[in-house]
Amino acid sequence: MTDRDTTIRSVFIWVAEGTWRASVDAALRLAPAGAGFTVLHVTPSEVADAAHGAYLGLFGRGGPDPGQRLGELAAASATGLLDAAERRLGRRCARLEIQGIPEREVVRASVHADLLVMARDGDRSRLGPKSLGKAARFVVDHAACPVLLVWPESAPHVGTMPPPPRDRDAGRGRGEARAAARPRRRRGLPRGGGEPS
């Protein structure tokens, strides 16, 4: 054993639209007493860029640039979201409002954190590789600190887990085992999760 200090002093919470409550709640529940919190929000710059691009595509038509307007709205929205996160946290915390590619900025910002708390961002109606979205996957792969990955809603029932590969091999040729190997749709998801397409 090394004598490296493993005390968790600095907890970063990635605040993202729709899932931030779960991250804040998990941080409150699991962070040790005395830990300091930082709430962090990244506005994807491509959103305002897309609007600006569409405006340039109008080829010379005047009027206000919606890209600029979106930039202002996004800044206000990020501030509002961090305010709400701070209120839910119920204590003073550091705040980081960043613009850029969210997953990269989160990795960069949390480099000196002792713990990063974040929520899953994938399509959780089908549990499998895609139920962890691209951004969350990137942070899990590249974060320089331990990551606490939480469910935005209640955790899935253990029965949604597919059988292990050995069972699938043994059951090859039998329809029942094959059917069970497919990822099952989750039942009883809170809103937004299991909506039929």
Added chain:
Amino acid sequence: MIALLAVLAWAVTRPRGLPEAVVGAPAAIILIAAGAIAAGTAAAEARQLAPVIGFLAAILVLAHLCDDDGLFRAAGARMAGSSAGRPRRLLAQVFLTASVTTAVLSLDATVVLLTPVVFATAARLDVRARPHVYACTHLANSASLLLPVSNLTNLLAFAASGLAFGRFAALMALPWLAVIGTEYAVFRRFFAADLASSGGDGAAGQAALPVFTLAVVGLTLAGFVVASAAGISPAWAAFAGAAVLAARALARRRTGPAALVRAADPAFLIFVLSLGIVVRAVVDDGLGAALAPLLPGGTSLPALLGIAALAAALANLTNNLPAVLVLLPLAAPSGHAAVLAVLLGVNIGPNLTYTGSLATLLWRRVVHRHGSAPDLREFTTLGLLTVPAGLTLAVLALWAALHGIGG
């Protein structure tokens, strides 16, 4: 040719944000003075473009007044209310609103007026704005097929095609639905992760529906069809609609004459007129003869596909406005089926590249060499997934419409 390149280069780079007309108008005047285009030809081109430009001005003013009356705010509140914080439902609402806004009030209204409202709505609902903002920028192009007023390219083609307003809409309805359906299917999959996170309990917000404004827009729309069927230019219906809303807003002191003139965007109108004259000179000078062999003749399905693909490619080089000005005189002799195929290409095509223009894209790369250039991977992937499929299905739908209701 140099004049055209100068005008296009200016439009792409926009030095110091000066309007395009600053170079466009002198270029047209120099070409006329130097005899590169006969004064008579230029005058004929201007006479042909003037009603189109007037029509466009009326639509721009109409959309601006709709915004003043709170139509888009009300649309935002409605989208928020009926989506109940569920991102997939919100996406469907945004698709519906953006498609109708683009079709009736033109793509400018969707880009400039609706997109910020959609962003604010998503933010209020605590859902991720990305899919919804991208939906606006994509549909501003691809959902601008339905009516002559939906896009300046359509107004130009409408004048060249000789179709009645109602007939234009009837032939384009199926392609319009086909391309919106394609976009929706791709968006649902492409943004599955963003659409999975349900929003919070954000207040839907209240905004009264401006019933009078909506009624005027509805009557204007009916006026387009009736006027066109009676052999009167549908531009008069647009003028009437804009005049009613303008008179009401002026009487209530909610707008001033200066704001109305700004909304009509005179600098842009002059730019369109000069670009038309410059393009005409260049087409007559040999560009038309050079491009003519590339444009498939006839109106068979493969020919329509070829025309649409060429139009989409040309639109992506600089912008769809010069592309449509170049292609219309070449396609018009083949009849309105060819003209409508050009429109499918120049309207859907721009979603392939950021800003619908490789020239703008390259320029921005140069400008941002030392700064942060926009991340275009996402945008380009989305374009590659939607444009070829949407364009093919739209041409098939046009072909079916031409055969179903008679070309």
